[in-house]
Structures are given as C-alpha cells and as structure tokens.
Amino acid sequence: TLDLTCRKDPCFVKFSEVEKMANIQAEINEVQPLLFPVTIVSTLRFYFIGKKCEILEDMNRHLEAILKEKRALRKMLIKPRCQESLPIEATFHKYIVELLAEAVTFIEKLESHLQTVRSIPQIPNVMKNMDIALTKTEMLVIELEELQEQILKWRELQKEVYSD
Numbered sequence: 001t002l003d004l005t006c007r008k009d010p011c012f013v014k015f016s017e018v019e020k021m022a023n024i025q026a027e028i029n030e031v032q033p034l035l036f037p038v039t040i041v042s043t044l045r046f047y048f049i050g051k052k053c054e055i056l057e058d059m060n061r062h063l064e065a066i067l068k069e070k071r072a073l074r075k076m077l078i079k080p081r082c083q084e085s086l087p088i089e090a091t092f093h094k095y096i097v098e099l100l101a102e103a104v105t106f107i108e109k110l111e112s113h114l115q116t117v118r119s120i121p122q123i124p125n126v127m128k129n130m131d132i133a134l135t136k137t138e139m140l141v142i143e144l145e146e147l148q149e150q151i152l153k154w155r156e157l158q159k160e161v162y163s164d
Contacts, residue, residue, distance in 0.1 A: 088096055
C-alpha cells in the first residue's frame with residue numbers, strides 16, 4: 001500500500017524530462033557545426049563519384065559498341081581507303097589530275113620542307129657561325145696574299161742571285 005500511495009509528483013517528472021531534452025539539445029548544438037562541413041564534403045564526394053560513374057558508364061557503352069562492331073572495324077582498317085572512287089564530274093577531272101600531281105610533288109618535298117621549318121629557330125646561330133667563318137676566310141686570304149708577295153720577292157732575289 002505504501003508503494004501505491006507513493007507517487008512521484010508530475011512536475012518533477014516533467015522537470016527531469018525537460019532537463020534531459022535540454023542536455024540532448026545542447027549535445028546536438030555542439031555536434032551540428034561539426035557535422036555540416038562533413039555533410040557538405042560527403043555530398044560533394046557522392047556528386048563527383050556519381051559524375052565519374054556516368055562517365056565510366058558512357059565509356060563502357062562506347063567500348064561495348066566498338067566490340068560489337070569489331071569485325072566491321074577490322075575490315076575498314078584493313079581495306080585501304082584510297083581504292084575507293086569518289087564521284088567527280090567529268091568537267092573537273094582535268095583539275096583533279098593537276099591537283100594530284102601537285103600533291104605528289106608536295107609529298108616528295110615534304111621532308112625537306114619539314115627540315116627547313118625545323119631549322120628556322122637555328123638560323124641566328126647559323127648566321128653567327130657563317131659570319132665567324134667569313135671573317136676567318138678573309139684573314140686567311142690576307143695571309144695568303146702576304147705569303148704570295150713574300151714568295152714573289154724571294155723569287156726575284158733568287159733570280160738576281162743566280163744571274164750574278
């Protein structure tokens with residue numbers, strides 16, 4: 001009977017519940033600012049993972065289509081395209097022949113043209129080397145002329161010595 005008569009006051013029960021709720025709310029308020037950046041990062045991570053998945057699925061579909069067309073692609077790669085004829089009006093045949101002749105000439109000279117283009121950055125160095133070589137050649141010409149004069153003088157002296 002004592003247990004039956006002993007009742008807790010409803011105001012204290014409500015007070016303890018309100019206190020528990022306040023404690024839980026305080027914990028939520030403490031954790032919520034920490035969860036917000038984590039939530040944003042995880043959301044962005046899932047977004048980019050989803051985008052990557054879409055890209056991979058597109059690539060997979062493309063590769064599957066290529067595998068289905070594998071035999072046809074092999075035939076196309078093996079068969080040279082230049083053997084296929086293009087429909088050209090008869091009035092333009094003369095121009096096509098001239099164009100093909102020029103194309104063949106261009107292809108024959110392509111390597112020399114490429115070498116010329118590759119050598120363009122080296123032109124200043126080549127010009128400098130040519131100037132140095134020209135200066136050395138001029139010096140050698142001057143020395144050669146002096147040597148020629150000395151030989152002619154020596155010859156004249158030799159003639160005078162033998163004639164005496």
